[in-house]
Amino acid sequence: MAKMNAFYAQSGGVTAVINTSACAVIETARKHKDKIGKVYAGRDGIIGALTEDLIDTSKEPASNIAGLRYxxxxAFGSCRYKLKSLEESRAQYERLIEVFKAHNIGYFFYNGGGDSADTCLKVSQLSEQMGYPIVCVHVPKTVDNDLPITDCCPGFGSVAKYVATSIREAGYDVASMAKTSTRVFVLEVMGRHAGWITAACGLASEKEGEPPHILLFPEITFDEDKFLARVEETIKNYGYCVIGVSEGLRNKDGQFLSESGMRDAFGHAQLGGVAPIIANLVRERLKLKYHWAVADYLQRAARHIASKTDVAQAYAVGKAAVELALKGKNAVMPTIVRKSNRPYKWSIGVADLKDVANREKMMPRDYITADGFHITAKCRAYLSPLIQGEDYPPYKNGLPVYTRLKNVPVPKKLKTEFEV
Amino acid sequence: MAKMNAFYAQSGGVTAVINTSACAVIETARKHKDKIGKVYAGRDGIIGALTEDLIDTSKEPASNIAGLRYxxxxAFGSCRYKLKSLEESRAQYERLIEVFKAHNIGYFFYNGGGDSADTCLKVSQLSEQMGYPIVCVHVPKTVDNDLPITDCCPGFGSVAKYVATSIREAGYDVASMAKTSTRVFVLEVMGRHAGWITAACGLASEKEGEPPHILLFPEITFDEDKFLARVEETIKNYGYCVIGVSEGLRNKDGQFLSESGMRDAFGHAQLGGVAPIIANLVRERLKLKYHWAVADYLQRAARHIASKTDVAQAYAVGKAAVELALKGKNAVMPTIVRKSNRPYKWSIGVADLKDVANREKMMPRDYITADGFHITAKCRAYLSPLIQGEDYPPYKNGLPVYTRLKNVPVPKKLKTEFEV
Known part of the structure; x- marks a missing residue:
């Protein structure tokens, strides 16, 4: 293949380490200047490709690219913009290939979750049909940990470490206050469809009685009476109760609890926030004093407490993506392959995108205890390696030093605009 | 003074470093075994003294005490239990002295905020009147940073570092998503009466345009229209808007916004959570997509990102408290004295408790910009040194290793029970 440029874009919700993968893609491409010209990034994800708003990463000094690791x-902007089937979104796919052709782009690296794996596959297929074959490699990323085939997803390990650390710390706080003040603490975490992040909270509890005492998974229908009975039992045994709850917790009608009726003074539904609902329930029914926290973006942005394992894997998949592309592997995704648990060993594998796209990996039922309120030893064995090690960013003035890129635009070549 | 035992108790809301002060008190006392016998701690704070539920810290190995630093x-439990004036709470004060006498306690170290400084002073006064003089030293602690005389309060610097780091990180996240998704992010932080923690969020913004863009202080009456106009302007200039809001934000009627009308499906007032109210307002009035987070206990328990300066000061006041007591200084509190800003230099001073008790240090108006939405350079110069340096805890299995003490009770000597 003649020397061609590469395109890289970030897709969907970002993570603490998606830029680590970006760093790896760019640093690895820079080592192969004989084969890869420039790496262009999409400003605001795939939208940047559709609107021909490309960023020339070659204008960034090596120190800026290295800074992405932390x-x-x-760093280039992401977006929630789903390309549908070839039939429904043909104009979008054709536009992508038109832009790639105009900028001599022969490699497409798409860094995202399930939807973007699907897009990546379709770009590969259509580009071939259109006589401008592009090597398409998906770089896995999602805090939801729900991509198939890969043992885990870069981004998840760092959220997992953050929530486990945070709920452990809050547990020490609540334990101190329980005699005269807060008895129940509720932490709401992400994961609308799968309980991986909720499960990670459970890692903080290593011995009998250690918080969190109760986990509320999106996989387990919320049973108010059973839950309240467990809270009472926990208070009786330990004097306090720490709860981790998924934002995706549902009642028996399949409705999200967070949408089950909290209204403001004007009668508007209040969106988001299952933690206050659980906390209010504890107050109304058990008359216990509570506190609650909603970690929201703090959890997936918490680079200051990233998992070293996660950072290494995020870098490894970015590097592998470029190496796979250089070998002409098309419509693939590098994966994390677990070789052993103790000691934890992993390597990089390869999956065909047709096996990845549009498939979600749910949490196995046997990762949740029979009563539905905690994780099993099997779950712990799976999760524990993913949070191992610290990878602190540099600090200045007492705060982490993060990188803002120059994001210099590539001059446009096409005469047509494209509406997104 | 003959060799006597010491009593130590923790009071009010705990912090990431109150145990660092406990560690210092115990380690320093252990170095003066000629003068101080045992250090007894109050289980659940002063309640432990009233109920004669004392903990014998001499039963803890040195490694456990050293672990408190992190x-x-x-570690001994705290409480929200306010002793009032000598007239109103005389029975309590007399009981304290009765317990201290029974256990040969000659030193009283009380680790807390303004209320506990007042209690400490009264114990000193009454013990003298009752002919059993106790040397009383208050050890300052409060995330609210509102104690007078001392330049800052141990506990505050670590919360400040946590909120500034977290809002910076969330800012990077929101900036990435703003094109197609979240435009506005709201982080709620503690500080019901004084805006010190809200102000600390502002440290994350070091250059024009960097988040947080708007801070909502408890000191500044919330003006909905002015606020929304500022959000719109920020979105226009930067594409997104990050907001730090104090839990103590009030409307023009002096009412907490968090209590201004959010109701659940049953019409019950929902307590707590000004962030969702601000976020809802942005959605209703500006039709912008938002996310919000409530850090709650996570912020004051976040030992994993404690400020090294704060840890050093928390240790120093604990150590100084014992040294002051050994010199016979009574009814005093060690303080932090700022010697210079750049480089930051500090030393330990001493304040008389009569000058500390029942006085709150509010944030000066000139620490807040004229428009009321951010911090001034003067505020930054004050705050910045307090978050300098990292002091990471040890990790095991990917999580911080924190210490749980044995908390062995001291056999009771009194025949009377005391109801609290």
Whole structure:
């Protein structure tokens, strides 16, 4: 293949380490200047490709690219913009290929979750049909940990470490206050469809009685009476109760609890926030004093407490993506392959995108205890390696030093605009 | 003074470093075994003294005590239990002295905020009147940073570092998503009466345009229209808007916004959570997509990102408290004295408790910009040194290792029970 440029874009919700993968893609491409010209990034994800708003990463000094390794969020911007089937979104796919052709782009690296794996596959297929074959490699990323085939997803390990650390710390706080003040603490975490992040909270509890005492998973229908009975039992045994709850907790009608009726003074539904609902329930029914926290973006942006394992894996998949592309592997995704648990060993594998796209990996039922309120030893054995090691960012003035890129635009070549 | 035992108790809301002060008190006392016998701690704070539920810290190995340096929360339990004036609470004060006498306690170290400084002073006064003089030293602690005389309060610097780091990180996240998704992010932080923690969020913004863009202080009456106009302007200039809001934000009627009308499906007032109210307002009035987070206990328990300066000061006041007591200084509190800003230099001073008790240090108006939405350079110069340096806890299995003490009770000597 003649020397061609590469395109890289970030997709969907960002993570503490998606930029680590970006760093790896760019640093690895820079080592192969004989084969890869420039790496262009999409400003605000795939939208940047559709609107021909490309960023020339070659204008960034090596120190800026190295800084991405430590920087949370998406350095080029990400987007929630789903390309549908080839039939429904043909104009979008054709536009992508038109832009790639205009900028001599022969490699497409798409850094995202399930939807972007699907897009990546379709770009590969259509580009072939259109006589401009592009090597398409998906770089896995999602805090939801729900991509198939890969043992885990870069981004998840760092959220997992953050929530486990945070709920452990809050547990020490609540334990101190329980005699005269707060008895129940509720931490709400992400994961609308799968309980991986909720499960990670459970890692903080290593011995009988250690918080969190109760986990509320999106996989387990919320049973108010059973839950309240467990809270009472926990208070009786330990004097306090720490609860981790998924934002995706549902009642028996399949409705999200967070949408089950909290209204403001004007009668508007209040969106988001299952933690206050659980906390209010504890107050109304058990008359216990509570506190609650909603970690929201703090959890997926918490680069200051990233998992070293996660950072290494995020870098490894970015590097592998470029190496796979250089070998002409098309419509693939590098994966994390677990070789052993203790000691934890992993390597990089390869999955065909047709096996990845549009498939979600749910949490196995046997990762949740029979009563539905905690994780099993099997779950712990799976999760524990993913939070191992610290990878602190540099600090200045007492705060982490994160990188803001120059994000210099590539001059446009096409005469047509494209509406997104 | 003959060799006597010491009593130590933790009071009010705990912090990431109150145990660091406990560690210092115990380690320093252990170095003066000629003068101080045992250090007894109050289980659940002063309640432990009233109920004669004392903990014998001499039963803890040195490694456990050293571990306190890294452990958030209150290792002996804290409480929200306010002793009032001598007239109103005379029975309590007399009981304290009765318990101290029974256990040969000659030193009283009380680790807390303004209320406990007042209690400490009264114990000193009454013990003298009752002919059993106790040397009383208050050890300052409060995330609210509102004690007078001392330049800052141990506990505050670590919360400040946590909120500034967290809002910076979330800012990187929101910036990535703003094109197609979240435009506005709201982080709620503690500080019901004074805006010190809200102000600390502002440290994350070091250059024009960097988040947080708007801070909502408890000192500044919330003006909905002015606020929304500022959000719109920020979105226009930067594409997104990050907001730090104090839990103590009030409307023009002096009412907490968090209590201004959010109701659940049953019409019950929902307590707590000004962030969702601000976020809802942005959605209703500006039709912008938002996310919000409530850090709650996570912020004051976040030992994993404690400020090294704060840890050093928390240790120093604990150590100084014992040294002051050994010199016979009574009814005093060690303080932090700022010697210079750049480089930051500090030393330990001494304040008389009569000058400390029942006085709150509010944030000066000139620490807040004229428009009321951010911090001034003067505020930054004050705050910045307090978050300098990292002091990471040890890790095991990917999580911080915190210490749980044995908390062995001291056999009771009194025949009377005391109801609290």
């Amino acid at each position: 920087t949370p969020g998406g | 452990t958030p929360g209150g």
